[in-house]
Amino acid sequence: MKRLIVLLCLLNLAFGFSQEEELESLTIQLAYQDPDISKVDTSVSIIKLLFKTEDYSKALKFIKQSEKLAKELDYKKGLAEITYYKAKIHYQEGQNQMAISEFKNAKTLFTTIKDTITVAKINSNLGFIEIENGNYKAGLSHALSAIQELEKRSLFDDLSTNYESLANAYQNANVVDKAITYYIKKIEVDNKTNNTKGLIATNKKLGDIYTSKKNYNQAISYYESALGYAGNYDETSRANILPYLGNAYLMDMDYKTSARYLLESINLNRRFDNQEGVLIALNSLGELYLKQNRLNTAQEQLLEASNLSRLLNNDEQLLKNYRLMTTLDSIKGDFDNAYVWQSQYYNLKEKIDAEKNKKSAIINIDTLDDSTAEVDNIILPVTTNDTVVSKKKYDKFKLIFYALLAAFAVVLTFFVLFYLKRNNRLKYTRELEAKNKKIELQNEAILEQSKHLENINKVKDKLFSIVSHDLKDSLTSTKGFIDLLKEGQLTQDEFHSLLPELSENANNASLLLFNLLNWSKSQMQSLEPKPTLFDIQEVFAEKVKLMDQKFDAKGVKLIDKTLRDFVYADRSMIEIVIQNLLANAVKFCNRGDLITITNQISNGKSIISIEDTGVGITKENQSKLFGNNTFTTRGTNKEKGTGLGLTICRELVDLNNGKIWVESELNIGSTFYIELPKSRIDNLSDTETTPLVETPQPSYSERYHLHKSQ
Template sequence: MYHKQLVLLTALTFIFLSGFSQTREIDSLTIQLTFQDQDSLKVDTSIKLINALIENKEYVKAIQYLNKSEKLAKDLNYISGLASLNLFNAQIYLKNKDYKNVISSYNKSLHYYSKSNDSLGLANVYQKLGVLYLELGNYSKGLDLSISAIEILKKYNLKKQLGELYNKIAEAYFNTNEIEKSLLYNQKSLDISKELNNIDGIIFSTISIANIYSIKKEHRKSIEYYENALTFLKLSENENFRCEILPNIGREYLRFNEFTLASKYLIEAITLNKKQNNKKGIIISYTYLSELNLKLNKSRLASYQINEAYKLINQIDDDELKLETLRVLIKVHSANSDYKAAFNRQSEYYELKTRLDLEKDKNFFSNIPKEPSIEKPKIDDENVSESLQDENKTNLEIKKLKLFIYGLLALVFILLISLFFLTKSNKRKLKYISNFKSDNENAELKEKLNNLEDMNQVKNRLFSIVSHDLKDSISSIKSFIDLLNNKDISKSEFKQLLPELSENADNASTLLLNLLSWSKSQMDNLDPKAEIFDIKEVIREKLNLIKEKVAKKRIVVIDESVKEMVYADRNMIEIVIQNLLANAVKFSRVGDVITVTNRQKNDKSLICVADTGVGISEENQKKLFSNEGFTTRGTDQEKGTGLGLSICKQLVDLNNGKIWVESEPNLGSKFYIELPKKS
């Protein structure tokens, strides 16, 4: 009896000394645990205590009880207890971002729940592990695990957990650009929140759906959902939601040039976000207010507002918002004729956009520690001087360059031979059909003759266009060879010029190989070799080809293309995009803006190359796509073959697409291409 009283006194003293921050529950469980026998009931009590300690953020004590309880559970072979304890282990490892041990603990927990046939426990781990994989970027595995948990949660009618899981799945699909699936799961989450009368859940899902409709360019639906969210906000005290909604709904009204409503929401957004010290909300509000005032020709006010946004942009971690701010900043600088600033911001815009596009394509565990890489031993030969190594390296680069140029010339030679035999073959066919035609006026032969003449015409135009594009690259390479042969450049100058030369050579090589591939496939007919490819990749490649011309004219280029698969002959479409971009540059003045976009339109892909250049008269628009070779000089007196747009039309037509233009003199032009997304 005396012994038990002593133990009780000791336990009470421990509780008192451990601090007043502990809850009554922790106090009670600690006392209860002191008197329990070494059995499964003691493990269950310990599990409750560990959970309370973790909730109270007393992790050190939680770990002490975890270690003791896990040992006891193993001795008792208490499977259910081991499953729960490993879940707590994972929770503590997660606090320290020790992902390797987090996943190991979750897997152990899965093993024990499976062994005890505890489907609810399995669902709980599937959910937690799935969410972890999603947050770390492994969307494939995360979605598999999360979807596995859904049916079990439905079976037990665990709507709160199900709604939370739907939100995570929706977010994962959004991050992998599967917008329709993201919309579906956000809608499911919204339905559950309505059933549970979870106001904050309703607002969160409604905002997410509004954001998706905005991306889908269904702006009226987006406004409808934002307005719904504002209505539900009357029942919530969460001002953070209002901070997010107001600038976004202002942006949507701006899409329709409804300036009064847009201004109302954006001004209210600035006031509220400043009050809440929400820098992201302030930036969004200023950015779109600036765009609004730019449209109203209030350039000074637009400049002030976009500069206020730009000052704050580096204080938050949101690259997508920074990209949008830069887009508007470029427009404002251009409108104010500050072309140098516009050009500098444009470079910043492209660097950021390229990095973000690359990051979106990645799908791996960026946060999970990788196996340590083994460094290769460094060579340190003291007998070889640094200057001699540089000399050898330079000589090697020159040799490689010369070999590449010889290869390039060989490709040109092969191309000329291909052209010769192709033309000769077609001439023989024309002569034969013409002779036969004089003896027998046959309608079928007339059609074949016309088709063959058209084919020769198309091929000749195609070769003329691509050869014209090759001229600059080959001239640059020739000039560089002359400098090398005459030893007119130093080693340092060589190193400075090498990247530019390499780019020119790569461009020329790519064009030649495309042309050879084209001529080989067209020896007999003009049937396109359709395939599924990402139009964004083509746009990015072709924009890189015009960088120098754009810089020379100080033109602002905005690439708003998105990843989208189309079904067409890639070589043909590359030629079309290249010609449209070249024309946009040709007819743009200093400081003009070229914008490239693409979006889904029904089951088609709609690509647009727009410029704010000199524009095209209505009379000349009728001549653009004709076979007569209509051409005019560019803003820098650039010459052209006059064949580009006619061949573009024929190539687009061959791919079951459409091409058209909308233009006004002195306001610019928009060239549209519509292509199928599937066969």
């Protein structure tokens, strides 16, 4: 790389030295030439070299001397070329009016000597300057007249300038389709000349046009093309493109890609101190975080953007900022601030609209014929001279004029009063609408809070009902047994016979409290899953071991067909679900019945099933199992339940992005299924999430485990 840089430096030095040698040789040659046509030609060659090296002051000295000689010799070709370069130098020095005047003089001279190529080049330059100055009628006329000759001669550099001029004119006149056509033509000729700088700028402009048309896919395509031409080394161009590309991805709802480009844009533009780029990126990033409900982060970006837009006097970005701040504070419930932002938004919008309406020229080029150099349908303000009339006629109509003027003044006064009254009414209506909107937002928030409090109250009532009924019965029975034992009223045999019942009561009370706490947490909206990857087979093994005593007591056999399989969920929540479903299966089995637990993979999800050959569930009761209201029936040994177990299961599975359902036939048995994800499901509120890689399953064979034989 160092060698390449050194080589480039040497080439530049060599090129510089060769130019200096050529200039010195031509200057010496000029000194010994007679004052004839050849001396003018040598002067023109020197002027071209000085223009190329941007030594404009020295070039103008040679122009002054050679122009005088060319005029004396009546050498039109030499005079035309001198005038042409004089115009180009004036343009480079920012003297547009002088440049236009000299270009027109050069055009006349080249037309005289029938040099159509240079005439076309001059027309292209005139078109560019006039359009740049806002003179669209004259600019379009010049630019269109140059196209045919430039295309015929394949003068790609001049065509590129010409197409850009036409595209800018049509874009400013809001004739977007024709602007797009000429920008695409410019890309074609820039590709032929490898004009990377032009390709970057034109692709970005097309991206801007398609963004304004809300065609974000097409806009992204052109922005990406501009970024591709810029590469990784042209960081200045990247910094200029990235805010707009990130915003296009945001509008296309590709939030992850948008965040990546916007963050890179902020870093680059801060490094180059490009405040405009930082402002655009901050506003878009704030809107992105707002869409993802990351309100605090969104507020940080938008507040910085607000200060920056005021500093730069960028009303368009400030207007966007006011709109986003209104939405942000409305979501946060800060309706007073939201109302202030909304008022500032409407005030600024009125100011921007008023400035747009102040344009004096009306440009209408929808039906422009590109094949002609005449631009007759551009409408500009026209002033006409009054017709010269005799003094006698003037005196005759003078009185009528003053009368009409007085009538006009009266009518104007009437309209002014009417306008002021109408404005006051509109202002009052707007303020009333804003207050109504504010009240609406407050009412919605109050209604939401009321619903939340009502739900919490229902949870409280349900808790008291269950505690006062089921938990009280279990604790009362246990207390009675302990009192008998304490008073010594039980024999050893009676103690041993009642011990299983005491154990069952304690287990029921424990399970009830376990389910009750988890259900109340989920209802109060304080239960948050903490998902990890874990082996579902391990969970089954733990829960089966925990329920060994129940299986033995009821004489139920367990068949274990589980396989080693990883799921992505909150392990403690899934343990609660599996424990509840195993307890339910035992509860509704008779002695000798079977419980089979299995798991399998389907469509990238893990399907878990707990099947029993118990009493089954009726179709009517199946629809009540997972509802919000408690539903319970007694088990085969008259075991009682709370009706909360399956409701908790459904809520915990939902929290882990899963599904739960049942298939059952009366007197045949029931199968409960759980579907859980095997990998992380991306949340849009996290722009920097990294997808989890699923742990590959080892090969294993199906194993059966028959619980303790009876």
